[in-house]
Amino acid sequence: MDIPYTVEVRRDTGLNNGKIGIWLFLASEVMLFGALFASYILIRTGSPSWPRGDSILNVPLATFNTIVLIGSSVTMVMAWASLMRNRFGTFRLYMGATILLGFVFLVVKYFEYTAKFEHHQYPSTSNFFAIYFTLTGLHMLHVAGGMAVNAYFWGPGSKLWKTNPTWFTNRVEHSGLFWHFVDLVWIFLFPTLYLL
Amino acid sequence: MTSHDAAPSITGHDAADIDRHVKVYITVFVALMVLTIVTVAIARLHLPVPVAVSVALLVALVKGSLVACYFMHLISGKKLIYAVLALTVVFFAALLALPTLTQSNGFWIHEIDTPASSAPATSHQ
Numbered sequence: 001m002d003i004p005y006t007v008e009v010r011r012d013t014g015l016n017n018g019k020i021g022i023w024l025f026l027a028s029e030v031m032l033f034g035a036l037f038a039s040y041i042l043i044r045t046g047s048p049s050w051p052r053g054d055s056i057l058n059v060p061l062a063t064f065n066t067i068v069l070i071g072s073s074v075t076m077v078m079a080w081a082s083l084m085r086n087r088f089g090t091f092r093l094y095m096g097a098t099i100l101l102g103f104v105f106l107v108v109k110y111f112e113y114t115a116k117f118e119h120h121q122y123p124s125t126s127n128f129f130a131i132y133f134t135l136t137g138l139h140m141l142h143v144a145g146g147m148a149v150n151a152y153f154w155g156p157g158s159k160l161w162k163t164n165p166t167w168f169t170n171r172v173e174h175s176g177l178f179w180h181f182v183d184l185v186w187i188f189l190f191p192t193l194y195l196l
Numbered sequence: 197m198t199s200h201d202a203a204p205s206i207t208g209h210d211a212a213d214i215d216r217h218v219k220v221y222i223t224v225f226v227a228l229m230v231l232t233i234v235t236v237a238i239a240r241l242h243l244p245v246p247v248a249v250s251v252a253l254l255v256a257l258v259k260g261s262l263v264a265c266y267f268m269h270l271i272s273g274k275k276l277i278y279a280v281l282a283l284t285v286v287f288f289a290a291l292l293a294l295p296t297l298t299q300s301n302g303f304w305i306h307e308i309d310t311p312a313s314s315a316p317a318t319s320h321q
Contacts, residue, residue: 014274023277027284034291042295054239066232074225077267078218085214180267187259191252195239 007166022174026181029142033185036138040131040192051128053194056121058112062194065108066186069143072101073183076150076176083169088161091172095154098179102147109140132193139189142182149175224266231259 005017013020044050053059079094116122116129123133153172160168235255243251265271270281 013276015276020276020280023280027280030284030288031291034288038291038294041292042298045295059236059239063232063236067229070225070228070232073263073267074221077221081214081218081221085211177268180263183267184260184263187263188253188256191235191239191256195235196245196249196252 007164007170016170018170018174022177026177029181033135033138036131036135037188037192040135043127043131047127051126053192053196056128057132057194058115059194061108061112062190065105066190068101068105068108069183069186072098072105073180075101076179080169080172080176083161083165083172086165088158092154092158095150095172099147099150099154102143102150105143106140106147109136135189135193139182139185142185146175146179146182150179220266224262227262228259231255231262235259 003017007016009016075094075097079091079098082088082090082094121129123130153168153175157171158168160171235252238251238255239248242248270277
């Protein structure tokens with residue numbers, strides 16, 4: 001049985017089902033991170049003292065990671081644009097770069113985390129580190145998840161391009177929406193945790 | 197170029213249209229880089245916390261809007277997506293407002309009656 005409205009748009013919504021699905025999912029993600037941001041505000045404002053992020057965390061590394069993640073958003077959207085222009089080879093280059101940049105982000109995060117652990121700074125150390133590890137840890141999981149999906153479309157999933165290029169392009173667009181969302185969350189996490 | 201490149205045209209957009217999009221993506225990328233530097237530079241000024249928070253979140257909001265509008269194509273989105281997002285914004289705002297409302301100690305916030313606090317001498321009620 002074919003999945004309906006993967007390529008053609010529904011007349012009532014003006015969208016294909018995949019696009020509605022990903023936006024509803026992203027809406028739920030906003031609430032997930034929103035709940036954690038609300039917790040952060042509550043803990044910070046209720047605390048008698050709160051350390052500045054830049055006095056504890058590594059700002060240059062986080063700035064580098066911000067540039068990496070924004071760069072990966074650009075390569076992601078370029079991957080989709082390549083498919084729109086029927087350039088599958090270019091798509092693979094850009095998608096490969098996106099996955100690589102995601103990997104770089106995680107490696108930098110690994111060094112950041114290990115530096116904290118070496119100084120015996122754990123989530124149980126303080127409220128600051130509890131919310132820092134929770135927010136960045138959850139964000140890292142999202143990066144890893146997005147990389148897994150992108151790797152699938154770069155590799156085995158790309159077979160669909162031969163049989164149904166429009167569907168494949170739509171799938172890459174939806175995966176891109178998730179990736180940009182992950183970038184968007186980091187854009188808010190970076191100043192909130194590291195600079196303020 | 198690979199053998200896949202010979203696939204039939206899949207989109208109503210012409211090449212010039214996509215080229216225009218690509219130029220916008222590059223411009224947005226440059227803007228995001230500049231704003232990232234601005235964010236870090238402002239933090240180095242060590243402004244008072246309320247000012248620093250306001251400015252940092254304002255810059256983050258501009259950056260987020262650029263990503264959402266251009267990379268996520270919200271600028272040319274459909275009504276249904278806007279409706280979903282509008283609803284999300286309402287609930288998100290309520291979620292962020294909760295800490296403020298809680299701290300204002302509204303009428304629905306009461307201290308929990310513990311055995312010690314319910315004793316006449318230490319009662320808060």
